Amino acid sequence: MANAFVAAFEILSFGAIIVLIVLGLGIIASMMGIFNFAQGEFVLLGAYITYLAYAKGLPIWAGMVAAPFLVGALGFVLEALIIRRFYAAPIVAMLGTYALGLIIRESVRGLIGGFYLTVPEPIGGSIDIGTMHISAWRFTIIVITLLVMVGCYLLLSRTSFGLRMRATLENPSLARASGISTPLMYGATFAFGSALAGLAGALIVPVFSLSADLGIRFLIQGFVAVMVGGVGSFIGPVAGAGVIGTLSAALPWIMAPVVADVLVFVLAIAFIKFRPQGLIAGKGV
């Protein structure tokens, strides 16, 4: 019983991490049609900013709060300078963002060296339920992920900003004709997606130690999750992330980790092949 509970918690917390990482990726892919290869590096930057705050003696949570804003600002600048040129061509966008990611990743590698740096958990210790112990920080991540998910959903479905964002996605020329500044909306969307990646990086760095390849590890899982969930809506990628995260955390409990690892990808690709529109088809929120 206790074992099963611990396993369930592990699976849930890993699923939450994947959801957190995929949120930004999914918003950018769905709203802008760009598969952002630099997303992993935005996660890395968020983690690095948190590490910097810790290394400079600031409280860790200060770094975690700052990370999304700084990464979001960077995303806004990059969108205006570079990403904007790629909207017409999805493949070129992949290559361009890949180049951007390469620059960011190697710069961070140069800054931290080849080390694995650790950042302590801001909320340490464990929560005890009877005889079972679960990590307090992982529990916090689950809670924050839920809050962020609800927040994003409300932002997109209930605010005028969300309405304009969706209008821009659905019909850019009509949106322009209605007085919405589509370039600004694209910039804001990209910045928002980047900020979410920064937040994800900041939150997961105590769990996984900081190394230059932190982001790339999640990137492909993120892409697969977005495709499984379905591009074009907010809910789709989140659902996909839930499925992929749960599967990749759950399967290693019942089979050899190597096989599980590969099996998740094979299953996902096969699923997308036969249902290209993903779990949740259609536009909307």
Added chain:
Amino acid sequence: MSKSMSAVKQAIPAELGGETDVAMTERVAIAQAVAGRKVLPVVEGVVLVAALLAPLVLQDYLTVFATRVVILALFALSFDLVWGYAGIMSFGQALFFGSAGYGVALLARDLDITNIFLVLPAGTLIGLTFALLLGGFLLLGRHPSSVIFVSLGTLTGSYAADRLARGWYYLGGQNGIPSISSMTLGGYEFSEGPAFYYLVLGILIVVYLLCRFLVRSQFGLALAGLRENEQRIAFFGYKAQHLKAIIFAIGGAIAGLAGSLYAFHEGFVWPNMVGVVVSTQVVLYVLFGGSGTLIGAVIGTVIVEGVSFWLSDNYRDIWPIILGVLLLLVILFRPLGLISFVLGERERVGSFSAKRKEKRNAAP
């Protein structure tokens, strides 16, 4: 596919995007005028002469490096065929390169087979088989797959293979398979050096010529049409998906050949060889050099590898950053690659129609 392309073109009304007869004749005239001073054969000739002379002027350790570059150029050629000519973005080309490498490494380790006439065909076959399986799955089917799906599918395939190779004890896990014995021909052993270099160069030249013939054939023209406008090619009655799967398989076979040569040249294989790192590296080569020209892939490989070798002593840490910046600049400002500085768009696409038309006019 027997119909000549130019005849088909004339049959399309102008509204559909086809050219009128006047525009056609004009373009043919331009093509004929340009035909007198072609740049592409000159570029190819220069590269060939430089490649032939390289071992004579290079020191031994540089010849070893040059051999590696030639093998990678062969690998780049396979990607150029797939992306530059058929417009299939394969982010997983290393899957075929690496699995062939692993395959021949296992042949050498477990079965003691190192004969060149066995291992190279075996490697090619492995690449071909994997490409047929993956390409068949990703490209064929009731509904044509989206470009995004194919590129992410190949990327995922390559990543999954990397993870598999890392975790599979039989394949050596993280360390890969070290100290593969040399490739042999009868009693002769190919070890690093000029002999290996010329062997690899000879293979590259043969494959290059075959590719060149292929892309200048009717099949190649159909591929180019596929790249420019897949829907229209499908409307002409071509089986667009089948064409794609065929070229993907050919690309996989070439990558497999390159991978088996690489395994024997380096003497070991390791998981990165099937993974995302090598997959994206080959994309870099081709984008730098210029996709859709074949020779651009070769030049791109030589430049990227050459500069990285040259810088690696002093600037090893910042080289990847420079590479990223350069790549970004090329994508933004020179989408056709470095070769587009000397090669016009007209020649890149090819001037088949001009020649064919001349012949046909002369015949009756």
